[in-house]
Amino acid sequence: MKKRPRRPKTASPNLLRALVGLFILAGVSYWIGGAIDVWEVDLHWDRHVQSPFSYDSDTLLVTDVQPEAKAVGVAVGDKITGLNGAPYAGIAQWTEILVTAHSTDMLDVEFQRPNGSQGVATFALTQRKRAHPGISDWTVLIRDGFIDLLLPLVCLFIGYWVVLAKPLDRNAWLLLILLTFPSVLTIDKGMSTGVAFAARGMWFETMQLLASPALLLFGVYFPERSRIDQKVPWLKWLVVGPILAFTIVLFPYLVRSYFMGGVAPVWTHTIDIADRVVNALNLVCIVLYLILTLDKLRSASTADARRRLRVLTVGMAVGVGSLLFVFVLLPHFGIASMRGDTPAAFWIGSAGAALFMVAPFTLGYVVLVQRAMDVRMIARMGTRYLLAKAFLFVLQMALIAIATWRLLLPALHKKQPEASDMAGILVFFALVLALRLGIRKRAQAWLDRKFFREAYNAEVVLNELSDEVRRFTETGPLLETVARRVADTLHVSQVAMLLRRGEFFQLQQSIGIATSGTLSLPSQASAVRYLSSTNEPARLYRDDPDAWYLMAGTAERNVLDLVNAELLLPMPGRNRLMGVMALGPKRSEAAYTKADLHLLQTVATQTGLAIEVAELAHSLATEAAQRERVNREIEIAREVQERLFPQAMPDLEGATVAGHCRPALGVGGDYYDVFELSDGRTGLAIGDVSGKGIAAALLMASLRASLRGVTLDNPRDFAKLMDKVNRLVYEASASNRYATFFFAAYDPKTRQLDCVNAGHNAPLVLRCSANGSTEVLRIEADGPVVGLLQFAPYGEQTLTLEPGDLVLMYTDGISEAMTHDDEEWGEERLVAAADSCKHLTADEILKKLFADADAFTAGAPQHDDMTLLILKLEA
Incomplete structure (x- = not known):
């Protein structure tokens, strides 16, 4: 006996939301720690000390020396062995000394010179320097808060929003990791100590490690699985696997480095090799992501998938490209630097960081939205449309302000308002309600049609029709609504809708077609057979006709000429073709684009299903009427039978x-x-x-x-x-x-x-x-x-x-x-x-x-x- 294939198990949405809650707790806690650090560094820098020297946490060798340490004999190449009379215990010990120390506090450093001799140095710690001299502390705080805190926080919230809305979508989880990465990119372990230092360090390293694999897997699965991955599914694991396996040595290494006085040379050598391999694989992840995305732009199976990919490509190019331009390209030519102390560098860096936000918003949009809009439509909404919308908002606020000044304030300033004042107050509230509820809605609709009429109407056709179809129980009003909406949207002068009636498809609804008698196509007509077999639109170019038109008979061609057909659309039901929609040429004489065909096919499919539902509803109504007649007859029979029983x-x-x-x-x-x-x-x-x-x-x-x-x-x-x-x-x-x-x-x-x-x-x-x-x-x-x-x-x-x-x-x-x-x-x-x-x-x-x-x-x-x-x- 053949066993049925098991359905894949899916995790519980509540369990996944609980995991999201833990993820949110960790990410927000990390961000809060970074916010506290930014506040301290930018506004209270004078309370803290600067590091007297830098050293390699693996070899413990000094790599850079400040004057106060150099003056007492600490030199580059010395190996740190103890701090403040205690043996060196790890990075956490050194960080705690710097975070808790104050200016003029003394520091004892024990070290070993390259020749093997031991040395001890005692010196006073110096005050931390301002990050950006010449710029006010509050300006620096706003700038750092914007780049280092606000933008990563927005990314976090977008990621949380998407994954909470779609907890079962793996693309949402990959997006969550990608949008968490900016927070660890701009916020490091900071000035935390003890367990908090270890927790922030682990989170920092984890997000750094997962970012590239998440990007690669996002390229594999969004918005649909890559055809390359379908052919070689092991390729992604060949790249992602070693990166994830790196955690086997990374986290023990971090624990020893933080709290156990560093690691042995063999650990250092192993981590160094693994780090190089991971860096190379991170680059491979980025390259493979680009290859997969470009391939999907050509091979996506649906128009919606292609629109999502186009929006994603443009948004990532603008967002990531702005960072590369501002913080890589411009500094390379010596124009500006991210950490520069000039006002020009300050504002250029802020502008680049602001443009970067296009990327996370794009990621959230393409994953969360039910159906993506075209890039051109989004561009229009983002420029003239937003400006015009802002103008309408300002105009409304100005009118409300004038009404407040002329009607409301005089009445409020009087100790004993008169009847005219009360009337003015009522007029004020009526005006506000009219502006916010009536005029605002009409102005918004006018604005939408004004700036992106065709795309807007196309969206309206799909959205409104999908809502209206459910309310139709009769075929006539349904056909009239669909025909009129398509004609108005695409500016088509002739629309004909032929429905199945037995063995023929007869004309039931038309616009712009003057004919006498009944127009019909037999079910064996060439056009009908082609539409039934392909379930795709059929273009009709009489100067260069397709094969199905060449096989059409004279009577069939006459019908197509009478309706001036340039495009035929199938209206399928669940098991058979319910009808044919014939469209004439556009008034602009432009050809039907791919976007038009996609829109029209969607409308035709919905209409076919709606026709089938309407016919089923009619059948059910007839059956219900028949059942009602039977019930009535049974009721009469019951009454007759009761009369057969003794009445007294x-x-x-x-x-x-x-x-x-x-x-x-x-x-x-x-x-x-x-x-x-x-x-x-x-x-x-x-x-x-x-x-x-x-x-x-x-x-x-x-x-x-x-x-x-x-x-x-x-x-x-x-x-x-x-x-x-x-x-x-x-x-x-x-x-x-x-x-x-x-x-x-x-x-x-x-x-x-x-x-x-x-x-x-x-x-x-x-x-x-x-x-x-x-x-x-x-x-x-x-x-x-x-x-x-x-x-x-x-x-x-x-x-x-x-x-x-x-x-x-x-x-x-x-x-x-x-x-x-x-x-x-x-x-x-x-x-x-x-x-x-x-x-x-x-x-x-x-x-x-x-x-x-x-x-x-x-x-x-x-x-x-x-x-x-x-x-x-x-x-």
Whole structure:
């Protein structure tokens, strides 16, 4: 047996959001530490000391010496062995000394000279220098806060927003890593100490390590998997794997370097080699990302994927290119430097950093947006559109300010405002509401159409149509809306929409087409077959026609000429072509572009599905109407059947009689009857027809008619009577239809009950004995059911009732009434319930038994008719 493929397991969104929460906590904590460092360095630099020398954390050799250390004998090449009388314990020890020290504090340094001799130097630490002399502290803080803090924070928030919105999208997680990288690019371990120093250092190294692999994987999977990766899926792991494996040696190395006095030479050599390999692989990641992205620009399977890639390419080029231009290219030519102390370098660096923000916003846009817009549309929105929008906003604020000055402030300054002042206040609020709610919305719509009319209308067609389609239940309004919207959007003069009607596609909606008669294309037309097989638009160039047009017949070509078709669009349903949309040339005589075709195909597909839904809705409405007619007919049948039951019970001397039938469906097959015979006796009948519903009800009516017919001559031989009823029912019913039946004649004068039982549930007679107990007599069947056999023997039974007797006639729907757990009420409970109320009248007993049965079933639905017929003799 072939096993079904297992569905890939996906992580829980809540679990992933919890992981995002931990990631956010780590990233924001790191940023807060950097913000505190920037505040201290830029505004309180005079509280801190500068490092007297620099050294290699691996070899512990001094690499650079400041004057205060040089004056006491510390030289380049010396190896640090101790600090302030304690053996050297790692970078964390050195950082804590510098962070907690103040100017003029003394520092003891133990070192080993290159010749092997030991040395000790003691000197005073000097005050830290200003970062940018000549520029005010607040200006420097704003600049550093903008570049080092604000921009990375915006990147973090964009990354958090995207991954929280799409926790199951792996591209969102890769984007989160990429947008976390700017924070570690501008913020280092800083002035933290102890555990915070280690935590910030680990986070710093982790994000530095993951950035390039995340970029490569983003290039592999966004917006769709690369065809190169599909052919050689191992290539990415060949590059990413060694980078991730580097953590095996990196983190133990960091711990020893931070807290354990450095590492052994073999560690240093290993880390040096691994670092070079990782740097080379980081470059490979960047190169492969560019190759994969450029390849996808040519091979993307959808127009939306190509738009996303184009937007991504332009945004990354502007954002990253601005950094390279400002901080690499300009310093190379000596024009400006990122760390320069001139005002020009200051502002150029700020501008470059601001332009860099195009990159993270672009990354967030292409991953988060449901459908990307074209680069040209975004460019228009970002230039003239934004300027015009800002102008409208300023104009609104100016009008509100004028209204405040002229209407609101005079009234507020008066101690006792007059009626005119109150009117002015009301006019002010009315004006504000009009500007913000009414005029603003119309001005915004006008602005959208003014600056990017075609793209805007295209988006409106898709968005509004996708919303409106769900509201259409009729084909006519749907076709009219789609045709008018397409014509207005693309400035098309002729639009024809042909829908499937049997074996033809007939014209149902048109714009700009004057024709008499019915235009139609057969389902075997060349154009229809081409659209059905390709499900793609078909261009029609009559000067250079495609093969499908060359195979078209004369009649088909005439139809295409009458609608002036230049483009044919299929409108597919789920399993077949629902229609064809034919568009004439644009009024500008421009050709249909790829963007037009993509838009129109989307509209046509939505329209085809909407047509199918509308036809299905019409079919369902017809079926519902038919069902309503059936229900009404069943209701009429129920009313007729109720009229067949006794409408009033006869008055019996010394006895009462009552009966009721409760059908399980609208109509049922149970039957009971009470009628007077001509000799003064009262006929009592009860039956249960096989089956349910209309068929059973018809047989029940036939049984009643047969019984009433054969009792007109007041028979005394009940065996013959039942034989006649059996033959009449047999002739009037199908071979698989039959009925159980019990009939009795009760004489009030003699209390004699003459009866015959044709396969029915044995009626019960409850009689009080001399000792006060209840005796139950059963009138068992003495013949087969009626209607099943053409000839059947029946026997008559006679029973003399006594005062106080209760005769209980019922169908199996009563005794077999079930609870939700399929537990039957049963004959024993029925007898017990009847015994408890046998002193009541027949009608009261009837109601009591039905109530007890309902209480037992507790509202469980019943699947059989429930019928009771009760004869109660007075005591």
